[in-house]
Amino acid sequence: MKNLLTNVRGDLTGGLTAGIVALPLALALGVASGVGPMAGLYGAIAVGFFAALFGGTPSQISGPTGPMVVVLAGLFASLSGDVELIFTAVMLAGIFQIVFGFLGVGNYIRLVPYPVISGFMTGIGAIIIILQIGRLLGHEPPGGTLGALGYLPTALADINFSTLILGVGTLVIAYKWPASLGKYIPGALAALIIGTLVSLFAFEVPVLGNIPTGLPSLHLPVYNQEKLLLVLEAAFILAVLGAIDSLLTSLVADNMTRTRHDSSQELIGQGIGNTVSGLIGGIAGAGATMRTVVNIRSGGKERLSGMIHALVLLAIVLGLSPLASVIPHAVLAGILVKVGLDIVDWSYIKRAHTGPRWDFALMLLVLGLTVFVDLITAVGVGVVLAALAYVRQIAQLQIDELRKIPDTLNDPKENALLEKAKGKVSIFSFGGPLSFGAAADLGHHVREHVKPGSQVLILDFSRVPTMDVSAAMAVETVTSDAKASGRKLYVSGASEEILTVLHKINASWPEVDTYPSLTEALEAATTFLEESGSKEDKRLNKQALSHA
Structure with missing residues (x-):
């Protein structure tokens, strides 16, 4: 806390920029989770503020992320849209993360082999893209990856070209937005604004609709014996994925700022943020790599930048919610496709053929399990197989010795x-x-x-x-x-x-x-x-x- 005011100017700039970048992502990820755009914003505010205040990585920006939303979307489908149980799972995930922090679990999470991390991150990117294809074609596919893939022939047989053009156009703008203009208006925000304005004058497409304004209401945890195991399992998966996501982002921040994060303290901060998020009706979040990079490049170095980023979003919630109601689903789908493509580990995929074949095979296995089974199975199987392969390799060296x-x-x-x-x-x-x-x-x-x-x-x-x-x-x-x-x-x-x-x-x-x-x-x-x-x-x- 002693360094809170040592970089006020840079933290103000970094926090403001990160907040603007976070706006379209929070809205899009909130919609993708099934809970709604405001839940995405509330999650970005709560996790962003409290993870910055109590976490162990001063320059990190936290909020809703792709991996967390994938789990929440699956939970939303399994619970038939019971949002109170979803918010309870978010709170439990936060409590799990606080326990992880006190137990020092972060030191072990960092031991997950890179092919496993690459496989499940690429799988998560693939899931996000698969879930958005139907929306780009003008349909609302059934929940889950397999449901979305199964619905794809139906969507292709009845394409809404207005939503397709709008969604693809948004994606192109987000990717091709000039870097010189990106200093003032981030590409994702520019795509959101341009796509929305075009839809108002040129297309008649589905939009977000009425969004409540004002401060969030309190959501106390609820108990449902029939769904208890499902909620606990989802909470644990959210906690583990959030921990991995956050600590990976912490490593990125360390490399950029030449500092060293406190993994246990970071998990405690993330846990507090997610607990508060569930209490106010927000979705789960974690350390967000892209927003953290934007913050650091804009001058943010200390906790104040993450707190300002959250306050910027709070101001938007209090005053600009009516404007968000006209944002088309296709525009958010285009932004989410970019999020998915950014999560895919292209750098490793391009070089995988030059490395050990076993590592690449492990990455593909984890990728397949992530997309077609579930995330926790993918990571568990990947870690066990990687550990056995390592033990076998060391055993061979021992026998040679x-x-x-x-x-x-x-x-x-x-x-x-x-x-x-x-x-x-x-x-x-x-x-x-x-x-x-x-x-x-x-x-x-x-x-x-x-x-x-x-x-x-x-x-x-x-x-x-x-x-x-x-x-x-x-x-x-x-x-x-x-x-x-x-x-x-x-x-x-x-x-x-x-x-x-x-x-x-x-x-x-x-x-x-x-x-x-x-x-x-x-x-x-x-x-x-x-x-x-x-x-x-x-x-x-x-x-x-x-x-x-």
């Missing part, structure tokens, strides 16, 4: 001891943290690569910082194999932590000799071999005498 040391060692003393053993010692060196990924192949690898005639196995743990239970059980298999084949087993270089795990898990551990270093293990091995050799010589001599 678990190699039989060659006949010549770098240390002269160790090398002399190994030569003295005359091929009767096999050494296996473990590298890096040993985990369950390598456990399945560990015993098999040792069994396959033991030198013929080896009487001693040495397992060197000098380079192993940690070990899990699965790897310890695999070491027990090696111990059992050594015992069954009559070989002596030594362990060298293991830390106290590793020895503790092995001692607690390995049933045969009392029979294993441990040494602080490989040199000491080799010395013990050569001593054992000498003693074994002496005993064998005595046995042979005794046997020869008995035969004589």
Whole structure:
């Protein structure tokens, strides 16, 4: 809070510009959610103000975003338009985010692999575009992605060319608006104004209609036992997506401002904003990348810019609502198509063929699940598959590191001891943290690569910082194999932590000799071999005498 007034001039400019940019997006996303344009504006005001005031990214602008609206639209269809339950879900999402912040969940959300993030963001962009195609053609398609796709042949058979021309024209203006004019009037706002004016004089198309003005009314949470699980599931998805969306935008803001955000505080701020939004009848929101970039480029750096952006929208709500009533649905559809196209991760798609095929396949899988199943399944499946692929990759590296040391060692003393053993010692060196990924192949690898005639196995743990239970059980298999084949087993270089795990898990551990270093293990091995050799010589001599 101490930096609130350190950049007043820049924050005023940034907040004002971001507020103007946010206006058409808030209206369009409110309509797309099914709850209505004013719910979009109320959400932009509440989330924008309180996330800026209490969040952990000073330059971030928050408000309704595409991912959140996709979930809300699905919830609206599932609840048959019961707005009170929708606002309850928004409040619960805010409470979930506050809990996430206090638990430090933000530190884990940042670990989601990029192909998964790219896939579900591209999927969300595709969903937004699919849902707007019907509106561009002059129809109101049924709810849901599959419903909109199924309705597409009907819409194509009966195209309203007035809405199509108006919507496509709006999209073109939003994309082609000159950058020089964009400093004064953002492209999305220019498209909204021009598209609306053209419709007043040239086309007769469906418009938003009557929009209430004045301050919002209070919406207390409601309870419906039959729909409770549906509301809780939607609230959790909103909370997770909002957290991911916000923290990704925070990273963008960090790169632009050369600062570092507080992820836990950011989630708390977003949670407070969404809770208040639900209370006043607004839709859920999150950190908005485009609006944040506009704010920073216009001079906004501190919390004041986000708060001013919200106050600008509040002023519009209080005085200009009647003007918004004449905005055509086709114009908002054109703006939303641009939002969808902007969300699609074109930069990765263009370069995907140059990277690992598995990552691109994972991205496509998450994209497909996002569009045709649901967002939480897409992210969950993507994270699990990415984690398994990573574990497999690391396991392969661990197995490659678990190699039989060659006949010549770098240390002269160790090398002399190994030569003295005359091929009767096999050494296996473990590298890096040993985990369950390598456990399945560990015993098999040792069994396959033991030198013929080896009487001693040495397992060197000098380079192993940690070990899990699965790897310890695999070491027990090696111990059992050594015992069954009559070989002596030594362990060298293991830390106290590793020895503790092995001692607690390995049933045969009392029979294993441990040494602080490989040199000491080799010395013990050569001593054992000498003693074994002496005993064998005595046995042979005794046997020869008995035969004589």
